[in-house]
Amino acid sequence: MSPKLTLYSHKVGPNGWKVAQVLSELGLEYETIFKEFGDGENGMKTPEFEKINPNGRIPALVDHSNNDLIIWESGAIILYLVKKYDTEHLLYPASIEEQAIVDTWFLYQLTGFGPYLGQAVWFKVLTGNTNVEASERYIKETHRNLKVINKQLEKEGSNGWLALGKITIADISFLQWVRFLYKIEIDIKTEYPAVYDWQERLLARPAIKKSTEGEVWN
Structure with missing residues (x-):
């Protein structure tokens, strides 16, 4: 049950x-x-x-x-x-060693990528780019993080996933945030192709499609 x-x-x-x-x-x-x-x-x-x-x-x-x-x-x-x-x-391995690998990427989203992108959207979009210096800083950091992610997805043996060569909570933690990159005018299809391919594979999964019914973009 x-x-x-x-x-x-x-x-x-x-x-x-x-x-x-x-x-x-x-x-x-x-x-x-x-x-x-x-x-x-x-x-x-x-x-x-x-x-x-x-x-x-x-x-x-x-x-x-x-x-x-x-x-x-x-x-x-x-x-x-x-x-x-x-x-x-x-989505989460049994061994402590493999959990540590997944947790590394999972926490990277929570403490790095997510906060940087959130601040980039705040300063660039939600406040009308009134603080250009802050906006540029957080957009730059978002690009730096995307380079790290793109490189990891291209890494030999990754199978196009962030950890363990398979989908884990690490991938899912990034997905919805990556989809927000359009708000700060980052085109991952041309700038970070491995990230784009990864995103599309995730979005094609039936469970992901089912879970996002009713979402709103603005």
């Missing part, structure tokens, strides 16, 4: 979608509740939602099959899901 899971997410924010993609790849059934920014009736900054996530952000997950356990922060949620429910090691 599939566990009963509720995912709190947002129709645009990439971190909720990457959790949904992991849930879908593992074949887990879940309900998604989409929240809005701010303190409106369906907002993340309401006392009701802050009981679930005191940080007032998405994603958050409630595992009703495990005493209504609440986990927030996308990385913590994904690690919980694979450690508890990925019994066949589809």
